[in-house]
Amino acid sequence: MPTPRDKRRVTIVPGGPMLVEGPVELVLDDGTVVESDRFVVAVCACRRSKRFPFCDTSHRARRR
Numbered sequence: 199m200p201t202p203r204d205k206r207r208v209t210i211v212p213g214g215p216m217l218v219e220g221p222v223e224l225v226l227d228d229g230t231v232v233e234s235d236r237f238v239v240a241v242c243a244c245r246r247s248k249r250f251p252f253c254d255t256s257h258r259a260r261r262r
């Protein structure tokens with residue numbers, strides 16, 4: 199289990215999510231803390247996800 203000071207890799211996908219090595223705790227702007235124990239967590243960077251803060255691939259939808 200990594201300690202809080204271990205480096206974590208974050209991969210930014212152009213036009214898509216940020217892939218963060220898990221497990222993670224995400225603190226939202228209202229102070230809510232969301233946890234994920236997944237090996238890699240896709241964090242939504244476009245704010246279109248219905249599962250925000252997690253990516254649900256809505257970033258792929260084309261806008262008219």
Ligand code: FES
Pocket residue numbers: 213214215216241242243244245246247252253254255256257258
């Ligand atoms: S980055 Fe995938 S839904 Fe926002």
